[in-house]
Amino acid sequence: MSFTLSERGTIIAAFGRHYEIEFADGRVAQGFPKGKKSPYAVGDVVELTQDGQITSHLPRKNLLYRSDAYRQKLIAANATQLLLVVATEPSFSDLLLSRALLAAEHEGLRPLIVLNKCDLTAALPAAHDLLAPFVALGYPLLTLSAAQDATPLLPWLAGEVSVLVGQSGMGKSTLTNALVPHAAAAIREISTALDSGKHTTTYARLYHLPNGGQLIDCPGVQVFGLAQLSPQEIESGFVEFRPLMGTCRFRDCKHSAEPGCAVKAALASGAIHPRRLAHYHQIMSETSRR
Numbered sequence: 001m002s003f004t005l006s007e008r009g010t011i012i013a014a015f016g017r018h019y020e021i022e023f024a025d026g027r028v029a030q031g032f033p034k035g036k037k038s039p040y041a042v043g044d045v046v047e048l049t050q051d052g053q054i055t056s057h058l059p060r061k062n063l064l065y066r067s068d069a070y071r072q073k074l075i076a077a078n079a080t081q082l083l084l085v086v087a088t089e090p091s092f093s094d095l096l097l098s099r100a101l102l103a104a105e106h107e108g109l110r111p112l113i114v115l116n117k118c119d120l121t122a123a124l125p126a127a128h129d130l131l132a133p134f135v136a137l138g139y140p141l142l143t144l145s146a147a148q149d150a151t152p153l154l155p156w157l158a159g160e161v162s163v164l165v166g167q168s169g170m171g172k173s174t175l176t177n178a179l180v181p182h183a184a185a186a187i188r189e190i191s192t193a194l195d196s197g198k199h200t201t202t203y204a205r206l207y208h209l210p211n212g213g214q215l216i217d218c219p220g221v222q223v224f225g226l227a228q229l230s231p232q233e234i235e236s237g238f239v240e241f242r243p244l245m246g247t248c249r250f251r252d253c254k255h256s257a258e259p260g261c262a263v264k265a266a267l268a269s270g271a272i273h274p275r276r277l278a279h280y281h282q283i284m285s286e287t288s289r290r
Contacts (some may be wrong), residue, residue: 006055011044012206014074017152021048041065041074042204042216043161062107064163066099068225076163076216077206081156082109085166085175086131087116088123092167094130098279099224100165101139102237106229109163112140112156116171116283119145133273137239146171150178168220176217180207231287238280240272255280 011217013020019031044057064075082104084091104111202217249260266272
């Protein structure tokens with residue numbers, strides 16, 4: 001395959017420091033970063049030299065990533081929608097859901113919660129109870145069984161660049177296989193002993209959909225660090241807090257035991273769910289340890 005001195009393409013798969021780059025004419029080439037760092041993500045539009053070296057990426061619309069005090073884990077660039085996949089079985093973390101929604105709010109991504117494995121009806125009521133606080137806030141929820149029929153998701157994907165994010169075992173690979181039959185995403189049995197799924201997708205990949213959408217499947221996540229967010233960004237990322245910001249008696253109110261706290265008053269009235277306030281406090285406690 002021949003190249004001009006420098007070409008522009010989109011990263012469609014990331015394997016550590018190696019990438020697959022797709023050009024506008026459909027060609028796909030292997031690329032690698034300049035230097036030891038790998039500052040690129042699936043969805044990035046990059047410049048590539050004729051020997052496969054990635055020299056830069058174009059300005060991003062957004063970058064979805066998770067981080068802790070030590071490192072960042074890039075997930076996807078230039079996406080428009082975040083699909084948060086949970087399931088009736090195994091159990092899922094509503095705290096991780098709050099974390100991912102914070103990242104979506106911060107990066108301007110439209111969120112959609114997808115409850116998979118709805119055919120496992122015995123666990124369905126408990127899953128809906130766990131999701132109720134998010135639905136009450138207006139976050140859309142789609143219930144389906146990817147193993148039986150994933151087509152209800154298709155209208156949500158049309159014309160969007162959607163990122164699949166969820167814990168291992170939620171059925172993301174099954175969902176990807178149903179939507180993109182040629183994806184051949186590996187599926188493994190769920191480890192019931194650990195009540196969690198085994199990692200199936202070990203790298204991120206972008207797939208083209210017939211309806212003009214693009215789907216980015218990512219490895220399962222068990223933690224979603226938000227070290228990149230300031231305390232103010234965390235607070236504003238909780239959508240139910242936004243109308244109350246600046247209305248507490250004290251400017252530095254921690255929404256804990258302070259008198260005149262508007263958030264605590266909203267909690268008492270039922271306008272804020274106790275689980276969401278607990279998530280806020282847990283995430284905020286991490287900022288004090290940085």
